Amino acid sequence: MELREYFATHGEEENVVAARHAALRNWNERLKFCSACGVALPPVNEDTTECIRECPICHTQHFPRIEPCIIVVVEREGKILLARHRQRNTDIYACIAGFVEAGESIEHAVRREVREETGLEITNIRYRGSQSWPFPDQLMLGFTADYASGEINLQKEEIIDARFFSRDDLPKHPRPGSISYQLIHGLI
Ligand SMILES: [Zn+2]
Known part of the structure; x- marks a missing residue:
């Protein structure tokens, strides 16, 4: 189902989960490298509620853009x-x-x-x-x-x-x- 239609037909809690999933997927697609040291960042699990990615080399913590x-x-x-x-x-x-x-x-x-x-x-x-x-x-x-x-x-x-x-x-x-x-x- 298209996400805008999903928003129209579901309640707040379901919409939070769906919106977070989409946001994390977009984040994985857009943030590929640590902005502090430049190494490749592993993707975050798109189903997680722990919205954080830590650089494996310099340990900078990255959070999704809002x-x-x-x-x-x-x-x-x-x-x-x-x-x-x-x-x-x-x-x-x-x-x-x-x-x-x-x-x-x-x-x-x-x-x-x-x-x-x-x-x-x-x-x-x-x-x-x-x-x-x-x-x-x-x-x-x-x-x-x-x-x-x-x-x-x-x-x-x-x-x-x-x-x-x-x-x-x-x-x-x-x-x-x-x-x-x-x-x-x-x-x-
Ligand atoms: Zn780094």
């Missing part, structure tokens, strides 16, 4: 902001999202991503929930926020279109099983 990402639905007068992303090359409208950058707080990342992608300023940022998203190693941190000011001014390299939609009249959007779906439908 990349924090923010995902946010901006609300304005009962409508929500969704955007079509150029690189995904589909007709799907999704939430504004992006990686937390070095040195940044999560709230700063939320404000920055909305500003960069759409030109809008937001306020009243509220945490809603999170989801492990091992494609390959993201931890999605979900928020809602209120529109504060500005006109939509697209970041053209990344965004094809961004608009406020009524929840009663949504465009094609991410499927169940993603935190994006839950935010879009106001389920969290």
Whole structure:
């Protein structure tokens, strides 16, 4: 079964196991050598809950990467902001999202991503929930926020279109099983 569908049809404990398995498989594929001394690292057992690999030569301990990402639905007068992303090359409208950058707080990342992608300023940022998203190693941190000011001014390299939609009249959007779906439908 495709992992996104699995997430949509299983409970939290099962999803943690499935997400960890996928994350460890991705980690084995991406980390082949010790970053301290350069020797080959043995792979971790993908079924383990001991998420650690120790270098056989220099004994540096390596842990799986977890990349924090923010995902946010901006609300304005009962409508929500969704955007079509150029690189995904589909007709799907999704939430504004992006990686937390070095040195940044999560709230700063939320404000920055909305500003960069759409030109809008937001306020009243509220945490809603999170989801492990091992494609390959993201931890999605979900928020809602209120529109504060500005006109939509697209970041053209990344965004094809961004608009406020009524929840009663949504465009094609991410499927169940993603935190994006839950935010879009106001389920969290
Ligand atoms: Zn080493």
